[in-house]
Amino acid sequence: MKQLVIALSMAALPSIFAPVRAQEQTSPDGKVSLSFSLTKEGTPSYKVSYNNKPVIKESTLGFLLKKSEPLTKQFKVIDAQKTTFKETWKPVWGEESQILNHYNELLVALEQTSTHRKMNLRFRVYNEGVGFRYEFPQQKELTYFVIEEELSQFAMAGDHTAWWIPGDYDTQEYDYTQSKLSQIRSLMSQAVIKNVCQTPFSPTGVQTALMMKTQDGLYINLHEAALVNYACMHLDLDDKNLVFQSHLTPDAKGDKGHLYTPCHTPWRTIMVSDDARNILASRLILNLNEPCALSDTSWIKPVKYIGVWWEMISGKSSWAYTNDLPTVDLDKVDYTKTRPNGTHAANNQKVRRYIDFAAQHGFDQVLVEGWNIGWEDWFDNSKDYVFDFMTPYPDFDLKGLNEYAHSKGVKLMMHHETSASLRNYERHMEKAYQLMNDYGYNSVKSGYVGCIIPRGEYHYGQWAVNHYLYAIKEAAKHKIMVNAHEAVRPTGLCRTYPNLIGNESARGTEYEALETVKPFHTTILPFTRLQGGPMDYTPGIVETNLVNTNPENHHTLSSTLAKQLGLYVTMYSPLQMAADLPENYEKFLDAFEFIKKVPVDWQKSVYLEAEPGQYITIARKDKHSNNWYVGNTSNENGHTSVLSLDFLDKGKEYEATIYADAPDANYQGNAQAYTIKKQKVNAKTKLTLKAARGGGYAIEIVEKK
Numbered sequence: 235m236k237q238l239v240i241a242l243s244m245a246a247l248p249s250i251f252a253p254v255r256a257q258e259q260t261s262p263d264g265k266v267s268l269s270f271s272l273t274k275e276g277t278p279s280y281k282v283s284y285n286n287k288p289v290i291k292e293s294t295l296g297f298l299l300k301k302s303e304p305l306t307k308q309f310k311v312i313d314a315q316k317t318t319f320k321e322t323w324k325p326v327w328g329e330e331s332q333i334l335n336h337y338n339e340l341l342v343a344l345e346q347t348s349t350h351r352k353m354n355l356r357f358r359v360y361n362e363g364v365g366f367r368y369e370f371p372q373q374k375e376l377t378y379f380v381i382e383e384e385l386s387q388f389a390m391a392g393d394h395t396a397w398w399i400p401g402d403y404d405t406q407e408y409d410y411t412q413s414k415l416s417q418i419r420s421l422m423s424q425a426v427i428k429n430v431c432q433t434p435f436s437p438t439g440v441q442t443a444l445m446m447k448t449q450d451g452l453y454i455n456l457h458e459a460a461l462v463n464y465a466c467m468h469l470d471l472d473d474k475n476l477v478f479q480s481h482l483t484p485d486a487k488g489d490k491g492h493l494y495t496p497c498h499t500p501w502r503t504i505m506v507s508d509d510a511r512n513i514l515a516s517r518l519i520l521n522l523n524e525p526c527a528l529s530d531t532s533w534i535k536p537v538k539y540i541g542v543w544w545e546m547i548s549g550k551s552s553w554a555y556t557n558d559l560p561t562v563d564l565d566k567v568d569y570t571k572t573r574p575n576g577t578h579a580a581n582n583q584k585v586r587r588y589i590d591f592a593a594q595h596g597f598d599q600v601l602v603e604g605w606n607i608g609w610e611d612w613f614d615n616s617k618d619y620v621f622d623f624m625t626p627y628p629d630f631d632l633k634g635l636n637e638y639a640h641s642k643g644v645k646l647m648m649h650h651e652t653s654a655s656l657r658n659y660e661r662h663m664e665k666a667y668q669l670m671n672d673y674g675y676n677s678v679k680s681g682y683v684g685c686i687i688p689r690g691e692y693h694y695g696q697w698a699v700n701h702y703l704y705a706i707k708e709a710a711k712h713k714i715m716v717n718a719h720e721a722v723r724p725t726g727l728c729r730t731y732p733n734l735i736g737n738e739s740a741r742g743t744e745y746e747a748l749e750t751v752k753p754f755h756t757t758i759l760p761f762t763r764l765q766g767g768p769m770d771y772t773p774g775i776v777e778t779n780l781v782n783t784n785p786e787n788h789h790t791l792s793s794t795l796a797k798q799l800g801l802y803v804t805m806y807s808p809l810q811m812a813a814d815l816p817e818n819y820e821k822f823l824d825a826f827e828f829i830k831k832v833p834v835d836w837q838k839s840v841y842l843e844a845e846p847g848q849y850i851t852i853a854r855k856d857k858h859s860n861n862w863y864v865g866n867t868s869n870e871n872g873h874t875s876v877l878s879l880d881f882l883d884k885g886k887e888y889e890a891t892i893y894a895d896a897p898d899a900n901y902q903g904n905a906q907a908y909t910i911k912k913q914k915v916n917a918k919t920k921l922t923l924k925a926a927r928g929g930g931y932a933i934e935i936v937e938k939k
Contacts, residue, residue, distance in 0.1 A: 803865025
């Protein structure tokens with residue numbers, strides 16, 4: 235690991251809050267420029283430019299505090315320091331085996347002259363953008379305080395095209411809307427579609443990561459990094475002036491955060507480039523997080539799994555064991571006196587079938603949902619004691635199935651649905667994790683469906699944010715990996731806690747079985763949701779017409795079969811599910827070969843093509859071999875790629891297996907039409923491939939010995 239730090243402390247600046255000479259900092263390559271200054275009222279402000287083009291116009295910073303003078307005006311600069319930092323670090327898992335962390339920093343120390351309260355602003359300028367955060371040193375003038383609102387502005391330099399979802403305190407599970415910033419207000423009502431628990435807050439509020447493109451070809455992304463002990467940030471647009479302002483998620487009392495010094499906020503991030511591929515390649519979010527906090531990470535392993543899940547999502551089977559119980563008291567219920575409903579998926583016979591399929595085809599784990607008692611009345615009832623995470627249904631032999639799985643070289647993956655009753659999960663967490671240790675489980679999929687208990691709290695408030703991290707830390711003590719669904723959107727914490735191996739926090743494949751999903755959805759998620767960390771998107775649905783899985787489900791995927799293969803490369807995750815049913819894969823075993831072979835941990839990633847809302851093509855090199863894998867996802871118009879394979883080692887020969895849309899394929903009516911062909915390739919080869927409407931492709935490139 236190489237590390238370089240250079241510090242320069244500037245002389246104390248004038249002690250008045252008249253306009254102060256701007257402090258400048260640039261990126262290592264000189265393209266990104268950050269300027270900090272105080273307005274004539276003593277209000278902190280900043281600007282960002284890229285190659286001398288404005289990215290963020292003058293934008294002010296500060297806080298409203300509850301029952302206290304605002305931290306907005308009458309500041310003076312008491313010190314300013316510039317530093318340079320460069321290191322290369324190795325992630326436990328990731329899109330590459332080494333990550334460069336190189337930035338120039340500006341730290342500005344401020345004092346409010348009217349109160350003598352101190353607040354620092356730390357800016358880090360990378361080649362791909364800027365991160366900044368507020369820091370509050372320990373001081374007698376500011377001890378415990380309550381945030382009424384954070385007032386961070388992001389003033390846009392034009393009416394950019396944006397890919398956005400509605401601002402909401404409880405869910406990110408929305409389809410994306412593409413529009414001009416000025417059109418957000420008029421489109422909001424149709425963008426807010428029904429969800430299990432949702433709390434939209436503004437006709438112009440949107441969520442991060444927000445992706446934008448300027449008229450002159452700059453790509454801009456706004457997000458946050460290292461969200462710890464703080465409320466999740468949304469963006470509220472002043473659409474007359476095209477200025478975003480931070481909007482924190484409140485708690486049950488309406489407060490936005492309870493803090494005490496010394497403390498700091500999460501980083502506010504601004505990525506910018508004239509090439510969309512650089513946004514996908516950026517590791518700015520990860521780099522702004524703290525290094526790994528775990529001394530031993532040898533037990534953290536990327537996972538490819540299957541599971542008894544899709545048949546419940548498709549409506550073929552159920553989570554619940556019986557239909558006899560309209561309400562359930564876990565302390566009194568006796569399931570031996572109820573009639574099995576005949577549709578319960580988590581039963582011994584079916585789970586053994588999945589274990590056999592996993593062992594036959596080389597999958598690491600089998601996820602079993604609906605194994606534990608209580609599913610009869612779990613959903614949307616605001617029930618506190620909903621699950622104990624310990625007691626299996628009568629038809630699920632916890633000990634026997636684990637022994638059977640281990641005899642086949644397979645592990646079972648635990649499922650903990652909390653029904654958003656956070657305090658109930660915390661009261662059972664230690665025993666639930668210990669049960670996993672006792673039976674050899676090393677990973678858990680947790681869920682937070684419904685409105686939060688304690689009632690009045692939100693999924694993205696400070697209280698819930700702290701709960702999610704608590705669950706991750708406690709899991710680490712038991713050497714358990716966590717895949718959290720419906721939790722707060724990721725902000726790069728997987729660097730610090732790499733046992734956070736996956737999240738949902740967006741509209742995943744399950745919605746394909748429930749309603750119509752826009753075909754361009756997967757061309758946007760890598761620019762938005764995946765900026766903060768991997769997503770358990772659950773791709774790999776090869777039976778694209780759901781009526782063939784469940785005769786009562788008449789939905790079809792907004793994707794071709796070939797695109798479902800490509801998603802294993804474009805939707806990065808160290809946790810990948812082959813989400814379809816074994817019997818469906820057995821109909822398409824030749825295409826299933828790609829799902830079996832594609833790795834989940836990478837040595838290197840090359841972003842070949844990218845345009846948000848249109849197409850993404852990525853090549854990745856396996857961490858443990860010289861083989862490469864290429865994936866493409868395209869929108870409803872399709873896309874023709876001309877790919878240069880110059881990322882391959884020169885002088886070596888390879889064999890490429892290309893899984894592509896057939897000439898007559900399209901997602902509406904002929905989604906399962908695909909071709910598979912093999913050809914010799916090398917670093918000089920160029921491939922022309924066509925993704926159908928709603929289509930994509932996948933390529934395996936194996937070095938020939």
